[in-house]
Amino acid sequence: MSVSGQHFPALVLNADFRPLSYFPLSLWSWQEAVKAVFLDRVSVLSEYEDAVVHSPSQSMRLPSVIALKDYIPTARKPAFTRFNVFLRDNFSCQYCHDRLPTHELTFDHVIPRARGGRTTWENVVTACSPCNLLKGSKLPSELGMHPHRKPVRPSSRLLQENGRTFPPNYLHESWRDYLYWNTELET
Numbered sequence: 001m002s003v004s005g006q007h008f009p010a011l012v013l014n015a016d017f018r019p020l021s022y023f024p025l026s027l028w029s030w031q032e033a034v035k036a037v038f039l040d041r042v043s044v045l046s047e048y049e050d051a052v053v054h055s056p057s058q059s060m061r062l063p064s065v066i067a068l069k070d071y072i073p074t075a076r077k078p079a080f081t082r083f084n085v086f087l088r089d090n091f092s093c094q095y096c097h098d099r100l101p102t103h104e105l106t107f108d109h110v111i112p113r114a115r116g117g118r119t120t121w122e123n124v125v126t127a128c129s130p131c132n133l134l135k136g137s138k139l140p141s142e143l144g145m146h147p148h149r150k151p152v153r154p155s156s157r158l159l160q161e162n163g164r165t166f167p168p169n170y171l172h173e174s175w176r177d178y179l180y181w182n183t184e185l186e187t
């Protein structure tokens with residue numbers, strides 16, 4: 001069958017057979033995966049049964065799981081980004097605990113900027129718009145609004161763990177062994 005125009009992503013594992021990242025899940029397009037195979041940078045652990053590419057001299061099944069031959073060290077200190085703050089807080093408002101899609105989440109300075117609060121891991125939490133509005137430029141003690149969890153700088157490990165609780169929309173069955181112990185796969 002022709003594979004052009006179809007996705008057939010490959011799950012990319014580090015040399016220790018753990019995903020390079022969980023959230024977003026480390027996936028390469030089949031073109032990238034095939035190129036890496038020919039450059040001998042990855043081992044193929046599993047293949048799509050129904051997807052084959054042909055070159056003039058040979059044909060190959062598209063890989064569904066690949067592992068890097070050289071280990072890539074993962075970052076020790078997570079970047080202070082919007083996404084990582086949401087991920088640290090499990091995409092839930094730290095005041096009312098609602099879990100919301102990213103575009104409905106905002107940031108709250110626990111000690112407001114107007115009161116000298118800084119934009120740091122220790123002073124920024126995920127908040128929904130209503131809670132953010134309600135809190136305004138008040139201190140937590142003035143409203144009795146305290147973050148659910150004390151904000152701290154997360155470790156890479158914590159972010160990876162939090163990412164694991166958000167399964168991707170699409171999971172090929174061959175990925176199951178490398179991702180979660182308890183994934184329910186839709187068929």
Ligand SMILES: [Zn+2]
Nearest residue numbers: 093096128131
């Ligand atoms: Zn809220």
